[in-house]
Amino acid sequence: MRLAGRDLVAIEDLDRPAIEEILEAARALVPAAEGGSVRHTLEGRLVAMAFFEPSTRTRLSFEAAVQRLGGRCLTIADPAATSLRKGETLSDTLRMISSYSDALILRHPNSGAARLAADLSDRPVINAGDGSHQHPTQTLTDLATIQEACGSLVGRRIVILGDLKYGRAVHSLIWALALFGNEMVLVSPPSLRLPESVRQRVRHLAGRIREEDDLATALADADILYVTRIQRERFPDETEYRRVAGSYRIDRATLEGARPELRVLHPLPRLGEIAPEVDPTPHALYFRQAFLGVPVRMALMQSILGGGA
Amino acid sequence: MRLAGRDLVAIEDLDRPAIEEILEAARALVPAAEGGSVRHTLEGRLVAMAFFEPSTRTRLSFEAAVQRLGGRCLTIADPAATSLRKGETLSDTLRMISSYSDALILRHPNSGAARLAADLSDRPVINAGDGSHQHPTQTLTDLATIQEACGSLVGRRIVILGDLKYGRAVHSLIWALALFGNEMVLVSPPSLRLPESVRQRVRHLAGRIREEDDLATALADADILYVTRIQRERFPDETEYRRVAGSYRIDRATLEGARPELRVLHPLPRLGEIAPEVDPTPHALYFRQAFLGVPVRMALMQSILGGGA
Amino acid sequence: MRLAGRDLVAIEDLDRPAIEEILEAARALVPAAEGGSVRHTLEGRLVAMAFFEPSTRTRLSFEAAVQRLGGRCLTIADPAATSLRKGETLSDTLRMISSYSDALILRHPNSGAARLAADLSDRPVINAGDGSHQHPTQTLTDLATIQEACGSLVGRRIVILGDLKYGRAVHSLIWALALFGNEMVLVSPPSLRLPESVRQRVRHLAGRIREEDDLATALADADILYVTRIQRERFPDETEYRRVAGSYRIDRATLEGARPELRVLHPLPRLGEIAPEVDPTPHALYFRQAFLGVPVRMALMQSILGGGA
Secondary structure, rough: OOOOOOOOHHHHHHOHHHHHHHHHHHHHHHHHHOOOOOOOOOOEEEEOOOOEOOOOHHHHHHHHHHHHOOOOOEEEHHHHOHHHHHHHOHHHHHHHHHHHOOOOEEEHHHHHHHHHHHHHOOEEEEEEEEEOOOOEEEEEHHHHHHHHOOOOOOOOOOEEOOOOOOOOHHHHHHHHHHHOOEEEEEOOHEEEEEEEHHHEEEEEEEEEEEOOHHHHHHHHOEEEEEEEEEOOOOOHHHHHHHHHHHHOOEEOOOOOOOOOOOEEEEOOOOOEEHHHOOOOOOOEEEHHHHHHHHHHHHHHHHHHHHHOO | OOOOOOOOOOOHHHHHHHHHHHHHHHHHHHHHHHOOOOOOOOOOOOEEEEEEEHHHHHHHHHHHHHHHOEEEEEOOOOHHHHHHHHHOOOHHHHHHHOOOOOOEEEEOOOOHHHHHHHOOOOOEEEEEEEEEEEEEHHHHHHHHHHHHHHHOOOOOOEEEOOOOOOHHHHHHHHHHHHHHEEEEEEEOHHHHHHOHHHHHHHHHOOEEEEOOHHHHHHHOOOOOEEEEOOOOOOOOHHHHHHHHHHHOOOOOOOOOOOOOOOEEEEEOOOOOOEOHOOOOOOEEHHHHHHHHHHHHHHHHHHHHHHHOO | OOOOOOOOOHHHHOHHHHHHHHHHHHHHHHHHOOOOOOOOOOOOOOEEEEEOOOOOOHHEEEEEEHHHHHOEEEEEOOOOHOHHOHHHHOOHHHHHHOOOEEEEEEEEOOOOOHHHHOOOOOOOEEEEEEEOOOOOHHHHHHEEEEEEEEOOOOOEEEEOOOOOOOOOHHHHHHHHHHOOOOEEEEOOOOHOOOOOOHHHHHOOOOOOEEOOOOOOHHOOOOOOEEEEOOOOOOOHOOHHHHHHHHOEEEEOOOOOOOOOOOEEEOOOOOOOOOOHHHHOOOOOOOHHHHHHHHHHHHHHHHHOOOOOO
């Protein structure tokens, strides 16, 4: 699969070799992402950052990625300041932004916005999160972090904790981990279990999925604990939210029985899901994970715009 | 007329050879605006984008223009975040921004703000829209689009439709089209006809102006249909607005009697003035027009800052 | 004191040779700050501008400084659009931004935010104002302006007028002027006199401080009149504010008895503290002072990031 000139709307748009190529390129770009070397791969390229929803972390990591490769950004960070307020359709706005740039990074609250953009634009479109639908560069970043931590992305035991029902970004992660043949142990409140439809989607892939009620048991021989963000706004009942949030706070005590090599990931921002006392332990990998979003996005932009992959 | 170092407050600041030079340069810059070649004309130049009013389209096209030429931007896109909120005068704010940069692109809700900036600053000031007063780079973009569509900017028959009374940007267009000797056919509701003062201003120029009540008659042998945006906020009576807006919706049926070569322009954003069903027809030129704002602004910046023209 | 890789949280972090080196470098960078030459010192460097409080002047002068040296910016200018709104801690946000960039410029409403950032980040952190605590690059700019005006920064007579109690940025200026052995004449309403604690902090330094009730007497043989901004929000009593603001308006009449060489500085934005009629006089140096913020910040960034000083 050649990535040059392609859109990336959903992680499922990529096959396994394409994902491997991106991750391998990302590894090689870590020193450049840390500022240790200057790249000119995107020199003269202009990438539009169309963020119709606040997302500082995703926007800045894309802007860092483009600029670390020598490219330039055209940024909309304040959706209130756009022509949409004047009643313009999203289609018209996207067509305009797309015609000013070489690629379009889109964040939008509505599911399907990235697909619409990809259909309208003759430039590559990268989905930086469209509502609760897809956030493929987050999944790529998660994979890169697991690979860096474990040395390989294949055959790992990965505990996934939290809201597996509404948190659809984690569905993409489960698909990708299944693609690479990992064993996933799902831990969630009964009301927030993985929907059967997602199980069906990954049934033909190499990975295995099982559920576990007890987190300590699940952690016993895990390589990775992936903690999802519990988003208050998804819960119709505030009381239920508080119970769930509280029951899944990871602290030093939680991790006592785990292997020393266990690494904890979280897409950030976190609220109370991981206690700050975990930060200085060797388990904490979520800040590294946040940083790895930069070389991963560099690798992706390079593959799509720079003639590589 | 040498453009290097000059301000551009109003389209009337330019003479015909200066406009022709900008349009010729813009034509040559189309491939660079499309990302096909890298320019370094503005390398090391810093251009301030002072947008005291939301205007994503104009801001992004200027930022694209500056960056496609290798220059850098200093951007104020959120007027609420400025010292103006602390009670600073506009003069003080403009003096500050101007001293930090090599040129100042200004958008401001008050008529005359660009003239004030030009008087205060010893750097070139370009008016990117000051209230309902002037928006000269829009006019240049309109001219470039007509020229590209018709092959020449002279002796064309151009229907201008909509609000010709309050929409003062169209007054600049009429002046410029008159300068190049075009025939303009004005179609508007009786209450929104072109003011006599504008007629007087263009009387000595080569162009001819006539009014026409029936759009179909006007379109019969027109080269261009220029549709203006009807701005609801200008109408004291909502009922009148709706009647006017409705009476001037361009759709496929409207264009049935027109020549196949007729091209439709609109400064965008559009509300209901042009139906989306027109978009895939060969008549639709408004998206191309939006794109041409980039090479036109590149040509202008190059002339003013880059030593050209 | 080597500046490479260091933080700048408070002006007192610098010793006299370090300040002198920055000011000397700033003088040499004035032509580059004016756009007369292109520098590549920060090529490939990415500097994060984290402005959690509106401050267009400071943000733009830092962005101009970084870009005039060939570096790139990652900008947060709208605090409302950050993950802080999602409940993320400031520590987590700062860690993320810091890991995406080579240095962090931080503006924050809370005193101590810059110290927190410096402790968290392994990249240099520069305080661009943290509440009423410190604003060291403003002090450096003030010093550069006095030095340019007087030829030297040593042994000058400097009148400091206004709110010397709450306006803590002026405390840093007083410290720095004392370090260089200047004579300071303080003029303020009785209720807004310099706190004894600040006097104690500068007692061991070479400068002298005295108070004067009558501005005309103070100005008689002064080199510099430094007018502070009187910030309404600091005054519990609106009536007292109006009396103070009114009693210290500098106009042409105020300056009649001063030496022709007297120069007036103000950190801007100003409200009514200096009448616009002063602007065209040779006394007015506040616009130059605003501009000098650019070469001063260039010199600082070059020392910290570019391998210099």
